[in-house]
Amino acid sequence: MAELAYEAEQAGWDGVFTWDHVWLGMKEPFADPWVALSAVAMRTERVRIGAMVTPLARRRPWQVARATVSLDHLSNGRLIFGAGLGSPPDAEFGVFGEETDSKVRARKLDEGLDVLAGLWSGEPFSYEGEEYRIEDVTFLPKPVQQPRIPVWVGGQWPNRAPFRRAARWDGAFPTANDGNTPITPDILRDVGDYVGAHRTSDEPYDMVAGVENPMDDPSEVADRITALEEAGLTWAIYSFGSWNGTMEGTRERIRQGPPR
Incomplete structure (x- = not known):
């Protein structure tokens, strides 16, 4: 994966992102994202990196805080943290006896x-919630990126709650409710309008969408990307893996670079 990331950077891609799944109910090999991204960070210099998205409820947040700060330093401030509920809940949580x-x-x-956010601050931090309790902890070092590592929040549209959550952070990553329907410009505008109505900050904000990836001709998606950009898209994420081609085909597609 580190070599693929290096080739992606050389070909002009802007980011390299991984899944954060444990099992998914399928017999496909995949790596732990934080181990894989550490290797990617050491092999690249420019591309943004991250897991899209981490089901934070499955992990202890203080352990995630330590891993993400470490990775932000390894990458010299290139990490984006993606977070969501996790899907499908039975495969991601239920089979391991966790809350669904x-x-x-x-x-x-x-x-x-x-x-x-509290632990990333590098200041003394305490927290009292229904799920988590922390007493006067200071995590050092701070992330390279300030005021914090950017957070993108994923969710299934037209569910509203995930995007009220996303409005508090730095980006929204909508998917369709069935998990398969592509995000259209109209959907992206609706999400952007909804998030914008709930934003309390004027800071720059990312709108992210997964885009169908033709393995042979990058120009096939160029028009679709343009339409999505006009609707507010700032990041298009393409999926590569054994489900849509061979490793050699994936490498060749990556070498072609992003659609132009």
Whole structure:
């Protein structure tokens, strides 16, 4: 993966992102994202990196805080932290005896994000929530990026709650409710309008979408990207893996660079 990331950087891609899954109910090999991204960070110099997205309810937030700060330093400030509920809940949580109730996981996600921000501050931090409790802890070093590592929040549109959550942070990553329907410019505008109505900050904000990736001709998606950019898109994420081609085909597609 580190070599693929290096080739992606050389070909002009702007970011290299991984899944954050444990099992997914499929017999496909994939790596732990934080181990893989550490290797990517050491092999690259420019591309942004991150896991899209981390089901924060499945992890202890103070451990995530330590891993993300370490990775932000390894990459010299290139990490983006993606967070969401995690899907599918049965495969991601239930088979391991963990909580599958969406309200509980949403509460853990919200509290977990608050804990991350507090620990990233490098200042003495205490927290009292329904799920997490912290007494006077100071995490050092601070992230390279200030005021914090950027946070993108994923969610299924047209569910509103994930995007009220996303409005508090630095970017929104919508997917369709069925998980397969592509995000259209109209959907992206609706999400952007909804998030914008709930924003309390004027800081720059990212709108992120997964984009279908033709393995043979990058120009096939150029028009679609333009339409999405006009609707507010700032990052288009393409999926590469064994489900849509061979490793050699993936490498060749990466070498072609992003659509232009």
